[in-house]
Amino acid sequence: MKDRYGREIRSFRISVTNKCNLQCFYCHKEGHNLDNNNNRYIKPEEFGVIVKTSTKFGVRKVKISGGEPLIRNDICEIIENVKDKKIKEISLTTNGIFLEKYAEKLKDAGLNRVNVSLDTLNPKLYKEITKFGDVEKVINGIKKAIDVGLTPLKINFLAMTLNIKNLPDIMKFCRNIGAILQIIEFIPLNEELKKYYYDISTIENEIKEKSDKVITRKFMHNRKKYIVDNLEIEFVRPMDNSEFCMHCTRIRLTHDGYLKPCLLRDDNLVDVLTPLRNGENLEPYFIECINRREPYFKFNKLKNKNK
Numbered sequence: 354m355k356d357r358y359g360r361e362i363r364s365f366r367i368s369v370t371n372k373c374n375l376q377c378f379y380c381h382k383e384g385h386n387l388d389n390n391n392n393r394y395i396k397p398e399e400f401g402v403i404v405k406t407s408t409k410f411g412v413r414k415v416k417i418s419g420g421e422p423l424i425r426n427d428i429c430e431i432i433e434n435v436k437d438k439k440i441k442e443i444s445l446t447t448n449g450i451f452l453e454k455y456a457e458k459l460k461d462a463g464l465n466r467v468n469v470s471l472d473t474l475n476p477k478l479y480k481e482i483t484k485f486g487d488v489e490k491v492i493n494g495i496k497k498a499i500d501v502g503l504t505p506l507k508i509n510f511l512a513m514t515l516n517i518k519n520l521p522d523i524m525k526f527c528r529n530i531g532a533i534l535q536i537i538e539f540i541p542l543n544e545e546l547k548k549y550y551y552d553i554s555t556i557e558n559e560i561k562e563k564s565d566k567v568i569t570r571k572f573m574h575n576r577k578k579y580i581v582d583n584l585e586i587e588f589v590r591p592m593d594n595s596e597f598c599m600h601c602t603r604i605r606l607t608h609d610g611y612l613k614p615c616l617l618r619d620d621n622l623v624d625v626l627t628p629l630r631n632g633e634n635l636e637p638y639f640i641e642c643i644n645r646r647e648p649y650f651k652f653n654k655l656k657n658k659n660k
């Protein structure tokens with residue numbers, strides 16, 4: 354099904370918890386919502402029903418996120434329930450601290466690949482950014498995940514003024530271990546964070562010039578992917594980027610059971626857990642969520658078909 358802006362629905366990002374073992378100063382608290390009610394803790398089989406319904410509207414890829422998804426001790430059961438013949442890929446985004454411990458079990462449960470956040474290899478700076486994190490654990494987790502085949506593994510590098518000097522080291526690391534590098538533009542959530550904003554277009558231009566090949570990821574916000582000396586580098590530039598939003602094919606589920614039409618909005622959620630627990634058909638709730646979708650950064654070429 355397409356939304357009012359002609360955008361298809363292909364991927365479903367499900368937050369399985371709003372809790373995290375780290376406290377990054379820039380955290381979006383993506384899993385966080387108005388409702389902090391334990392009764393709305395979603396069970397593995399409930400994720401299964403919700404994801405199965407989403408496949409009727411075009412979803413073929415599931416991204417599991419948090420908070421930190423690996424703090425749920427039933428994470429493997431969640432993955433087993435989400436598996437469906439129509440779902441072509443299940444991936445998970447993690448801070449990597451518990452990855453070494455879980456990698457093999459996740460793979461056995463049916464997870465295809467992981468994205469790991471890594472803003473620096475420097476232990477001191479890593480701790481400064483994450484408050485409690487030990488970067489050694491993350492590095493070991495990444496290596497283990499590659500060993501067990503949770504690949505292609507992506508490293509998420511959030512480009513900020515305070516870590517941009519670390520980018521060459523991260524590039525070298527990714528090249529050595531065969532990971533894909535995602536360079537993500539930082540979205541300052543408040544005035545105080547604006548000093549960390551770093552415009553990644555200069556780096557993108559440099560990389561574009563050096564690259565051997567450029568690929569556009571259709572259905573993934575039309576993101577550009579560059580290949581430089583065997584290293585794949587992808588740029589994620591959501592800030593004020595109307596093209597990014599125009600090609601957005603994602604819906605989300607909050608950790609407490611609301612369908613979320615857009616990452617950056619909390620005012621248009623659709624409760625799907627209550628109807629699920631009342632034994633209702635969930636399709637009308639998905640239709641409502643899809644109808645509420647709007648590109649956050651609008652582009653004047655986009656036409657609202659209802660107008």
Ligand SMILES: Nc1nc2c(ncn2[C@@H]2O[C@H](COP(=O)(O)OP(=O)(O)OP(=O)(O)O)[C@@H](O)[C@H]2O)c(=O)[nH]1
Pocket residue numbers: 416418444446468507509535537573589591601603616617
């Ligand atoms: N604004 C916006 N940003 C997004 C969206 N999806 C992902 N991002 C950004 O991209 C970052 C990386 O997301 P990941 O969860 O690692 O996965 P992904 O890159 O979206 O997906 P894959 O490349 O397919 O693994 C997030 O931290 C967000 O900053 C989206 O729909 N809207």
Ligand code: SF4
Pocket residue numbers: 373374375376377379380381382419420421448470483
């Ligand atoms: S690891 Fe992710 S969820 Fe946890 S605090 Fe950092 S940004 Fe937030």
Ligand code: SF4
Pocket residue numbers: 574591597598599601602603614615616617647648649650
């Ligand atoms: S900001 Fe909203 S509309 Fe834009 S890409 Fe992200 S989720 Fe999609």
